Amino acid sequence: MTPFKIGILDGDDIGREIVPAAVRVVRAAADLHKVAIDWSQVPIGRSALDTHGSTMPDGTLETLAALDGFILGPIGHQAYPKVPGAINPHPILRKHFDLFANIRPTRSYKDIGCIYDDIDLVIVRENNEGFQPDRNVVAGSGEFRPSDEMTISVRVISRTGSRKVARAALELARSRRKKLTLVHKNTVFKLGCGMFVEECYKAAADFPDVKVDEVIVDTFAMRLVRDPQTFDTVVTTNMFGDILTDEAAGLVGGLGMAPGLCIGEGNIAMAQATHGSAPDIAGKDVANPYAMIYSTAMLLDFLGRSRKAPNAVAAAKSIERALESALSNPETRTRDIRGTAGTTAMTDAIVRALA
């Protein structure tokens, strides 16, 4: 089998601990299941600014385009010095590779501080339009201030963008419990959310086996706390998805438990945890590596399914089981999820559980 080509982009702060942890785990699982992977380290973020003069050095997009997928560690762009070359690479990567669907699962595990023991849902967040001013226009910013009194933020919803994310969510729902919930606010955003909902239903016509329902976003925020078990696959627009996925993480132990995979219609995918670079805990060996490791397992699963490589799917499954095993013991899980282990000790336990 031709080896998968996977890029490693450590990112900033805790990224420099949790991305190497994820690579260690995937290497071990890949060895076990005989999955060939060609890894390449690609400079990004603050360390790339120091070594290459840019947080996203020239040629990065070309290098990544030759790969099957990549792992992007969290980016702490808020702390970059205000110098040319210090840019936020996220939106550029998502936009350039048209990674329009951000798949963010939420799962509960026993004894780690989850509010319920039986949550298993996935929120698919539209990734490239919406209110986010850094990605909803090709030039300038989708936010402007006509006078000192007033700021206008533009929200972009397109038929194509809505259709594409709806189809990705429908495909995912089909592989799960065949139930998709559309989350929106078309009672107020009659045109924007209205168009999103319209396109979701049009796409759903090709998926008669998936049951589709809809919930207004504020009601959904409440129901996510009260009865999250009633949801399986959820699709929503960018900003709603951003907020709701953090809320969902809060149900299952916090941001360290919130993985994600960004996909598009092309073959390339990007593993990216939901959380940021958490500078407050960086360099202390306390960051929870779960989200980054699970995101990387999602990448492996995606590559296995799209390239018809069952051994890669099996490797991803075995990572899931190893994570479950490490999480079941306070001595092999980190302190944010009621444990006593550091990042390294939790990663060691996951690698041991794989074997």
Ligand code: ATP
């Ligand atoms: P961003 O805006 O970039 O998403 P943020 O301001 O939401 O970032 P994060 O960096 O995501 O903030 O983290 C918020 C807090 O959650 C951190 O300060 C940290 O205490 C905790 N946290 C985040 N990720 C982890 C993790 N992997 N393990 C343990 N704690 C984490």
